[in-house]
Amino acid sequence: TELDFNETKVGFVKIIYLRLENNKVVPAESNFLKNKTGKPKSEVFRIFPESGLLQPGGKQNIKVMFIPNAGRKFTQSLGFKIKSNEVSKFVNLKGESSIPKVNFNTTLISIDTTLP
Numbered sequence: 001t002e003l004d005f006n007e008t009k010v011g012f013v014k015i016i017y018l019r020l021e022n023n024k025v026v027p028a029e030s031n032f033l034k035n036k037t038g039k040p041k042s043e044v045f046r047i048f049p050e051s052g053l054l055q056p057g058g059k060q061n062i063k064v065m066f067i068p069n070a071g072r073k074f075t076q077s078l079g080f081k082i083k084s085n086e087v088s089k090f091v092n093l094k095g096e097s098s099i100p101k102v103n104f105n106t107t108l109i110s111i112d113t114t115l116p
Contacts, residue, residue: 001089001091002092002093002094003016003018003092003094004094004095005066005093005095005096007095007096008066008095009068009098009100010068010069010070010098010099011100013065013066013067014065014066015063015064015066016064016066017062017063017064018062018064018091019060019061019062020054020059020060020061021054021059022054022055022058023057026056026084027055027056028053028054028082029051029052029054029082029084030051030053030054030081030082031052031080031081031083032078032081033078033080033088043067044068044074044095045064045065045078045093045095046064046065047063047064047078066093066095070097071097071098071099072096072097073094073096073097074093074094074095074096075092075094076093077090077091077092077093078090078092078093
């Protein structure tokens with residue numbers, strides 16, 4: 001599974017929601033893990049909530065945020081673990097960012113004096 005945040009300007013936030021559903025008859029305790037390489041979680045991709053308990057038949061929305069801090073491409077593999085299941089699932093996150101630019105036109109604008 002992959003979440004693509006496409007292009008986002010540095011200093012802006014883009015949010016995608018994941019929906020978790022527990023279609024089993026027992027509660028499911030879950031949490032998001034470090035990426036596949038074991039490195040700490042990125043500050044560019046943030047997840048809320050990072051863990052929880054989902055009751056049978058319950059549903060929960062997970063907020064995944066992309067907050068770029070530089071003008072480049074970002075990727076991360078996000079692990080998801082259910083406590084009673086030995087197999088982890090992974091979601092690949094990707095996004096691209098650019099730095100906002102301001103261009104000034106060198107044309108001179110003359111404004112006459114006005115009274116208030």
